[in-house]
Amino acid sequence: MIIRTIKPSDFNFIIGLAALENIKYSKKDLKRIIDFEPEGCFIAVDGEQRLGIVTTITYGTVGWIGNLLVEKSTRRCGTGTKLVKEALEYMQKKGVKIPKLYCFPKRILFYRRLGFKTEINVQVMVGKGKKIAFSEVKKLSENTLHEMLLLDKKIFGADRSQLLCKLHQEFPKNCFAAYHKKKLVGYIMANGSEDEYELGPWVCLPEYQNRYAEQLLRAGINSLDTKIIDLSTPLNNKMIEEVLVNYSFKKQGIAVRMGCRESSLGNLESVLGIAGLDKG
Numbered sequence: 435m436i437i438r439t440i441k442p443s444d445f446n447f448i449i450g451l452a453a454l455e456n457i458k459y460s461k462k463d464l465k466r467i468i469d470f471e472p473e474g475c476f477i478a479v480d481g482e483q484r485l486g487i488v489t490t491i492t493y494g495t496v497g498w499i500g501n502l503l504v505e506k507s508t509r510r511c512g513t514g515t516k517l518v519k520e521a522l523e524y525m526q527k528k529g530v531k532i533p534k535l536y537c538f539p540k541r542i543l544f545y546r547r548l549g550f551k552t553e554i555n556v557q558v559m560v561g562k563g564k565k566i567a568f569s570e571v572k573k574l575s576e577n578t579l580h581e582m583l584l585l586d587k588k589i590f591g592a593d594r595s596q597l598l599c600k601l602h603q604e605f606p607k608n609c610f611a612a613y614h615k616k617k618l619v620g621y622i623m624a625n626g627s628e629d630e631y632e633l634g635p636w637v638c639l640p641e642y643q644n645r646y647a648e649q650l651l652r653a654g655i656n657s658l659d660t661k662i663i664d665l666s667t668p669l670n671n672k673m674i675e676e677v678l679v680n681y682s683f684k685k686q687g688i689a690v691r692m693g694c695r696e697s698s699l700g701n702l703e704s705v706l707g708i709a710g711l712d713k714g
Contacts, residue, residue: 435513437520440468440475440487447484448477451503460627466604467501467712470597474524478504478513488517490525491713493592497530500712502537518548522694533694536666536711542690550692555669556708561683563631563658570646571653574602574609574621581618582611589637589701590714597713598635601625610653612638612646622650623709630662636707647706648677655681666708674706 440448445461452459467489468475474490486504490497499521504514525533534553537545542552574582579602583595601623602609608624608631620638624631633654638647655663666689667674689711708714 435478435480435485435516437476437478437516439473440477440489444477444484444487448487448503451487451505452501454506455503457503458630462627466600466625470600470713474521474528476517476520476524478517486513486517488521489712490521491597492525492528492530493590493594493597493714495529495531496592496714497525497528497533498712498714499525499533499535500710502535514544515548518545522548531695534691534714535693536689536691536714538687538689542692545692549694551694553691553693554702556666556689556691556711557669557675558686558689558711559665559667559678559683560686561655561663561665561678561681563655563661563663565659566652566656566681568649568652568656571610571612571620571649573606574611574623576602578611578618582621585618585621586635586637589704590635591701594714597709598623601709608654608657610650610657612642612650614642614646620646620650622654622707624654624658624663625710626661629660630664631658632710633658633663633665634707634709635705636665636667637704638706640703643673643706647673651677651681651706666711668702668705668708671706 445464449459471491477487478485485508489501490499587593605625610622612620619642622636624633626632
C-alpha cells in the first residue's frame with residue numbers, strides 16, 4: 435500500500451465511497467475541497483485498487499482533518515490509521531500545532547487511539563430552503579469582507595480567510611451580514627452544489643443574538659429556496675434548537691469535535707452554526 439495525493443481521476447471512486455456513508459459529493463464539491471489544500475489530501479492505493487482517502491485544511495497553527503473514508507473490505511487493516519498519520523505528518527510540516535476533526539460517535543475510540551480527545555458535541559440538522567422575509571441584515575459585500583474576516587479570526591481563533599474568501603467569491607448570493615450602529619455583529623454563509631447546500635458559518639456576537647441571529651438564519655434560508663440544507667450547531671443551545679424547529683429543521687445525529695492538543699480554540703458563544711465539518 436502506498437499513499438499519494440488525490441487526483442481528479444480519483445473523484446469517481448471518492449463519490450462512490452462517500453455515497454456508501456450517505457455523503458453526497460459532486461465532482462465540483464471535491465474540486466473545491468482539494469483546491470483548498472491540494473498537497474494535504476491523500477488516497478491509499480494498493481496496485482490499481484483504491485482503498486481510502488483523507489483530506490486536510492490548515493489555518494496557520496490550526497489544522498483540520500476531514501473526510502476519512504475507507505473501503506469496508508480494507509477496514510481494520512490499518513488503512514485508516516496510516517491515512518490519519520499521513521495527514522498529521524503533513525500538517526506538522528505546515529506548522530500546525532493544534533490538529534482537530536469532527537467525527538461521529540462510533541469513530542471516537544478509533545481517534546482516541548491516535549491521541550485525540552473529545553472536546554464538544556454538535557447537532558447535525560437538515561432542513562429545506564424557502565422564500566421567507568428577513569430584515570436588518572444585508573448581503574455581505576466585497577467592501578466589508580475584510581471586516582468579516584477579522585471578526586471570524588477573533589471568534590474561530592485562527593485565520594480562515596482563504597476558505598471564507600473562496601466561499602464568498604463562489605456563493606455571493608448566499609452570504610449575509612448584520613450590523614449594529616455600523617458595527618459588524620454577525621454573518622452567515624452557505625455553499626454547495628445542485629440541490630444540497632451547507633449553511634454556515636452562522637455567527638453572531640452573544641449580546642446581539644436576540645435581535646440578529648434569527649434574521650441571519652432567515653436570510654440564509656431565503657437564499658436557498660427549495661434546496662436541501664445541512665446545518666451543524668453546538669449541542670444544548672436551547673435558543674438555536676427552538677429557532678431551527680420553527681423552520682422545520684430535523685435532527686439527524688450527533689457529531690463530536692476532537693483535538694490532539696489542549697486548547698481553548700475559538701469563542702463558542704458566538705457560533706450558532708458550523709461550516710462543513712470536514713473544514714472546521
